[in-house]
Amino acid sequence: MEPLLGGISQLSRRYPKAVLMGLALITLFLGAQLPRLEVAYDPSSFVPEHPRVEASRQIEKEFGVGSFSHLIAVRFAPLPGYRVDSPQSVIEMEEVLQALRTVPGVISAEGIPDFIKFVRSQLHGGDPRFYILPLAGDELGYSFEEIIRMAFQRMALLKKFTSQEGTAVALATIAKDADIVKVARAAEQKLAPLTQRAVALEIGLASYGETLGVFQQTTQRDIRRLTPIVLVLVALTLAWVFRLTRPGDLALVLIVLIGVAAVAFSPELFPTVTLPISILLSVLLIGLIVGSYRRLASLYLTLAVVSISGVWAFGLLGLTGVPLNFLMAAVVPLLLGIGDDYSIHLLHRYEEERCKRHEGPEAMDIALARTGRALLLTTLTTVVGFASLLFAPSPPVRWFGLLAALSMMSALIVTVTLIPAAKQLFKEGPRVEPWPNARLFFGHPKESIISRWLACYTGLFRWRTAAIVALIFSLALGAFGYWEGRSLQTYTVDYRRIMPSDYPVVKVYTQINQEFRTYDEVQIYLRGDVARLEVMRLLLKEVPEALAASPYAHRITSIAHYIDDVRAANSQLAQGFMERFLQSPDAAYHWILDEIFARDSLRQRAEAYIKKADGDQLTADSSGYEASVVRVNTMRFSDQTGIRRVAEDLEKRLEPVMTKLERLGLSVQLTGAPFLEQRELESLHRSLTLSVFIAFALCLGVIVLLLRSAVWGAMALFPMVLVTGFLLGTVNLLGIELNASTAIVAAISIGLGVGYAIHLLQRFMEEKDLVKATARTGEALFAAFFTTASAFFVLMLSTITWTRDFGLLVGLAVFYAFLATALFFPALLALTGRADTPARTASQKAELLVRAAPSPNPKEES
Numbered sequence: 081m082e083p084l085l086g087g088i089s090q091l092s093r094r095y096p097k098a099v100l101m102g103l104a105l106i107t108l109f110l111g112a113q114l115p116r117l118e119v120a121y122d123p124s125s126f127v128p129e130h131p132r133v134e135a136s137r138q139i140e141k142e143f144g145v146g147s148f149s150h151l152i153a154v155r156f157a158p159l160p161g162y163r164v165d166s167p168q169s170v171i172e173m174e175e176v177l178q179a180l181r182t183v184p185g186v187i188s189a190e191g192i193p194d195f196i197k198f199v200r201s202q203l204h205g206g207d208p209r210f211y212i213l214p215l216a217g218d219e220l221g222y223s224f225e226e227i228i229r230m231a232f233q234r235m236a237l238l239k240k241f242t243s244q245e246g247t248a249v250a251l252a253t254i255a256k257d258a259d260i261v262k263v264a265r266a267a268e269q270k271l272a273p274l275t276q277r278a279v280a281l282e283i284g285l286a287s288y289g290e291t292l293g294v295f296q297q298t299t300q301r302d303i304r305r306l307t308p309i310v311l312v313l314v315a316l317t318l319a320w321v322f323r324l325t326r327p328g329d330l331a332l333v334l335i336v337l338i339g340v341a342a343v344a345f346s347p348e349l350f351p352t353v354t355l356p357i358s359i360l361l362s363v364l365l366i367g368l369i370v371g372s373y374r375r376l377a378s379l380y381l382t383l384a385v386v387s388i389s390g391v392w393a394f395g396l397l398g399l400t401g402v403p404l405n406f407l408m409a410a411v412v413p414l415l416l417g418i419g420d421d422y423s424i425h426l427l428h429r430y431e432e433e434r435c436k437r438h439e440g441p442e443a444m445d446i447a448l449a450r451t452g453r454a455l456l457l458t459t460l461t462t463v464v465g466f467a468s469l470l471f472a473p474s475p476p477v478r479w480f481g482l483l484a485a486l487s488m489m490s491a492l493i494v495t496v497t498l499i500p501a502a503k504q505l506f507k508e509g510p511r512v513e514p515w516p517n518a519r520l521f522f523g524h525p526k527e528s529i530i531s532r533w534l535a536c537y538t539g540l541f542r543w544r545t546a547a548i549v550a551l552i553f554s555l556a557l558g559a560f561g562y563w564e565g566r567s568l569q570t571y572t573v574d575y576r577r578i579m580p581s582d583y584p585v586v587k588v589y590t591q592i593n594q595e596f597r598t599y600d601e602v603q604i605y606l607r608g609d610v611a612r613l614e615v616m617r618l619l620l621k622e623v624p625e626a627l628a629a630s631p632y633a634h635r636i637t638s639i640a641h642y643i644d645d646v647r648a649a650n651s652q653l654a655q656g657f658m659e660r661f662l663q664s665p666d667a668a669y670h671w672i673l674d675e676i677f678a679r680d681s682l683r684q685r686a687e688a689y690i691k692k693a694d695g696d697q698l699t700a701d702s703s704g705y706e707a708s709v710v711r712v713n714t715m716r717f718s719d720q721t722g723i724r725r726v727a728e729d730l731e732k733r734l735e736p737v738m739t740k741l742e743r744l745g746l747s748v749q750l751t752g753a754p755f756l757e758q759r760e761l762e763s764l765h766r767s768l769t770l771s772v773f774i775a776f777a778l779c780l781g782v783i784v785l786l787l788r789s790a791v792w793g794a795m796a797l798f799p800m801v802l803v804t805g806f807l808l809g810t811v812n813l814l815g816i817e818l819n820a821s822t823a824i825v826a827a828i829s830i831g832l833g834v835g836y837a838i839h840l841l842q843r844f845m846e847e848k849d850l851v852k853a854t855a856r857t858g859e860a861l862f863a864a865f866f867t868t869a870s871a872f873f874v875l876m877l878s879t880i881t882w883t884r885d886f887g888l889l890v891g892l893a894v895f896y897a898f899l900a901t902a903l904f905f906p907a908l909l910a911l912t913g914r915a916d917t918p919a920r921t922a923s924q925k926a927e928l929l930v931r932a933a934p935s936p937n938p939k940e941e942s
Contacts, residue, residue, distance in 0.1 A: 092500035093441055099501040103494065107388050110395025117394065118403040133759065135605050135751040140256070142691045143709050148600070148753070149288040150260060152180065152252040152267050153592050154191075162280040164248040165232055167224050169280040170196060174213055176283065177250055179270040185258035186267070188684070191250030192231075195238040195645075199231040201681060202649035208681050234648035236641045237685075240713070243595035254289070261296065264289030284588035291585055295880060302878040308341040309877075313870040314420060315379060321428060321863045322378040332372045333379065339365040377506065378431070381499050382423040388498065389490035390415045396486055402479055411483050415491070421864040422459070422495040425451050425839060428860040430503070440508035444500050452496075454842040457786055458835035459492040464778035465830045468771040472763070477824060484828070530862050534902060535855035541910035551911065554904035558805035565808025570761045570768075571718045571819045593716050596634075602730050602752035604710040606741065610690065611673055611705045613665035614744055616640040618737060619710055626733045627712065632726045633733075634713040639689035643672055646682060673705055714754060719817075720761045727754040768818065768826060772804060775830040783838070791912075792845075796837045798908055799900035800830045806896045807889065816885050825889040832868070832890075833897025836861050837905055850909055858902065865898035 092099050154176055162169050174193040181189050193213060201211040203220055214224050222230070231238060242248050254263050264287045275283045315333055324330060343361045369380060393411065397404065429451045433443035466488065469481025541547040604623070606615075620640040627633040647654040653675060661668035676682040677692055691707040714730065717723050731750060738748045776797060784793035804826055811818065839861060844853035872894065875887025 092444075092497065093504050096501040096504040099497055100505070103388065103498055103501075107391050110399065111391045113395040113398035114391070116398035116401075118401065132749065132751040132755050135749040136603070136756055139603055139605055139709055139751065142707060143688055150254040150256065150258075152186070152189075152254065152264065152285065152287040152289070153589075153596075154180070154250040154252075154271070155284045155286070155588055155592050155595075156248040156250070157282040157284070158246060159280055159282060164192065164242060164246060164281075165228050166280055167228065169248075170228060171213060172274070172278050172281050172283075173248065173250060175274055176271060179274060180250070180252040180267060183252070183263060183266045183270055185255050185260075185263035186252045187255050189250060189252040190241075190685075192238060192241050192248055194685075195235045195241075196228055196231045198645075198681070199234065199649050200227055202646075203227075205652060206650060206679055206681060211681055235645050237637055237645055240635050240637055241596075245595050247591075247595055249592060249596050260287070260289030261293045262289075265293055284584070284591070286585050286588040286592055291589075294583065294585060298879055302875075302880065302883065306874045306877060308337065310871045310874050311340055311383075312337055313874070314383070314867045317863050317866050317870075318379045318382055318420075318424070321424060321859065322431060324376065324379070329375055332368075332376055336365065336368060336372075336376075339368065373506070377502070378423075378427045381502055382420045382427065385423045385491060385494045385498060386415050386420055388494045389487055392490040392494070393483055393487040397483060402482065404479075411480075411487055415487055420867050421835065422455055422491055423499060424863050424867070425455060425458075425860050426495060426499060428863070432856075434508065434510050437510045439510060440503050443510075444503050448496065448500065450846065451842075453786065454839045455492060455496070457783060457838045457842070459488055460782045460786075461779045461830075461834045461838065462488045462832060464782055465775045465828060465832065465834070468774035468778060468830075469824055471770055471774055472766075472824075477764075480824065531855040531858050534858035535851050537903070538851050538854040538906045538910075541850070541907055544911070547907040547910040550904055550907035554802055554900070554907070558802040561805030561807070561809030563809075564812045565805070570720050570764045571817045572723065572757045572761055596713070600714045600716040600726075600753040602633075602712040602714050602750070602754060604712075604734065604738070604741075605749040605751060606708045606710070606746050607706065608744075608746035609705070610639070610708040610746065611666065611669045612744070613669065615741065615746065616643070616669060618740055618744075619708075620644070622737050622740070623710060623712075623734070626737050627730070630729055630733055632715045632729055634715065636710065636712050637689070638710040639673075639686065639708050642686055642689055643669070643676075646672070646676060670704075712752070714752070716753075720758075720765070723754050723757050723761065727758050730754070764818070768824075771824065772826045772830065776800070779830060779834050783834075792841060795905075795908060795912065796834060796841050799837045799897060799905050800834050802900045802904060803829055803833050803893060803896040806900075807893050810892055811889065816889065819882065825886070825893060828890060829893030829897065832894060833900070836865065836897050836901040840901055840905060841909075844909060850906055854902070854906055861898065861901065865894055869894045869898075 156164060156169065156173055156176075158164055158166070158169060164170075164173075170193055173191050177189045177191050177193060180186055197211045197213060200214060201207060203222070204210040214227065232242075241250065252267065254260055267287070268285055268290060271283060271285055315337055318324075319330065319333055324333065339361060343358055343365065369376075373380060390411075393415075426447055430440075430443050430447040433446045434440065436443075438446065463485045466481045466484040469484075470478050472478055472481070541550070609615075616639075619638040623638070624636045627636060647657055653672060656675075657668050657672045660671050673686075673690070673692075676686045689709060689711075690705055693704050693706040712730070714726055717726060734750060738750065741748045779800070780793050780797055783796050784790050787793060787796075807826060807829055810816075840853060840857050843857040844850060847853045847856070869891045872887045872891035876884050876891075878884050878887070
């Protein structure tokens, strides 16, 4: 470690311009990769591999996309004086369906008008010219109202699009490879004029793509608005840490912050000329930063580390093709809150060494040598905390762990190259004023109030009884937290969990879920010869009977129901079927399926339920129909208990029917949303538990390896054992929902929080005095904690529910880590810690890296 940092220091001293130029070129290259970033939308990507997952994907491949993420639902609520079966209502629904079919990316749209057109066409022998809505007059003696009524009476599948509350729904399917956000926005634009001029129906649209679009816009707006707040808090903290007390310096900081806020809010302030104003403000801001660099170097360098490391991390994702998901929005506050910690610790020690009469380059050498081990340990433990997520079963969680780990590594690399090179290029002399020099009481120089408080508190642990009491109290709190958090539940992706409840799309989705249960579907996947009487009888009669008493099942549709619809609407096909049925039932089903697939107007809907084998795959004893799917609409839950109840209930009720189907020689698999979500939530729960254990193990291994002491490694992890308990208890007491966003917080908190203990432990090993170590490290620890916690607590101002919960939990984790390190860790060190020989050797090695002459004031340096 020491030779590495010594080499970096020497390289930066000799070739500062080359180092800065190299950083600039790398940043430009990786910045050019940012447009290549891809976004992953499908919530099914969170589900780990499993036979039921594979069956669901096979169903989507053979029968069309079934995931609710690729559906657009339009709800129709009749206005006073109308019903969903009123002619005007049907016409307005047809206009909506026609508009949806013209949206790029929509491969099909279906609703009540399609069944009415189907009935009319079948009255004319299936002539496709009559597959349109009659607007006036009679059809073979039937009026428009009578054809509508006939369709509602005869069509079993039509009931899927109506509710007992008297509302209706239309469903549009989005292509698997389409951008669901763009498709949803285009559909909303297409339906906007129809919604305004509708006289019979109130039209509402809901889709996962629309929600993601709102989520992205809201997240971008929140980041743009909340970032200036975070920067203000960070800048004020840095001004305090680096003693920017001159009025001129504070005025410059204020002007820079106002400039950043103006750029961030320019879309709202100047909506018509946003781009020119933003460019002008950015140019002025860059000029101001360049002009005031020497006076505010520490502030600017800290923020530059965060910015550059962010470009590196996201650029690497674009270069490698790893897709983004909504979890990765959390990396922005991670960089703002954590990326500056390295700079704070390094620059804080640098300024301390300058006050010991060292020139800037020599002060940087000492600062790098004496904080380098702690910086490396902090980075590695943070990285392994995130890397523990790479063992999670869920791919998006693994991608998030990868991005966060890359961000932290980038932050360290940029810190130990950018700051030494910049300080060498703009050399600084020794500090004249003492460090720290905060004037707190009556204008007299005093130590930092935080340092004094921590020194007084730690001094109490000279009495062994005080240390034992503090330790027992901390262990009791941690045990209580673990006990409270023992029964945590996880929650799946849900509109009502992502967005506030008063959003229009959430209201429409809630209504559709209550009335139609459209977004959850269980499928029975059959492979084999399905065109047989025994199979059709089971699908048409026994499956609905088995689910009749289920409180969760809603509507059952299959190829058997569709055949009944075709027979009810087309008398010629019904007659031909019955003639053959009396001779051979199986032959009758073969014949009517052949007739359906021979007619374009019938085949499209049938392909959603049955698959016809290719010609070269047919055998002598095969009917030509090799697979089928039964669809069951079910009630949707978001919590782990509710989803498990649905899955267990349906599996238990369908088991006898599935056994009968298997006895008929069919391969039968039960799959669908509840079963996939159950797997997803189980994997998230395992990820939470597994990542915590892996994070602890990896952090322990890294600390033991670098400190060469198992005792120190175990002691450094003690605060995080407490923090994990505090955090789990808080989640349960506050009723915060654990989902894909918040379930990863425990592993994150271990990686983040252990750094505080490492810095205190490293300083204790150097100072060999617990009070001095706590007092001299406390200020930097508080600054690092405050900037990190601020970046996350500010997220609580977001309008996105998940973002607020994530910000609260990570902010609390950082807060708990600081408290555990500052209040309870010293008690453990006082009882068991000792500054032994390895620490003294490391300190001596650090001194050897200082290549300048000895300090002119040895007393002060000592």
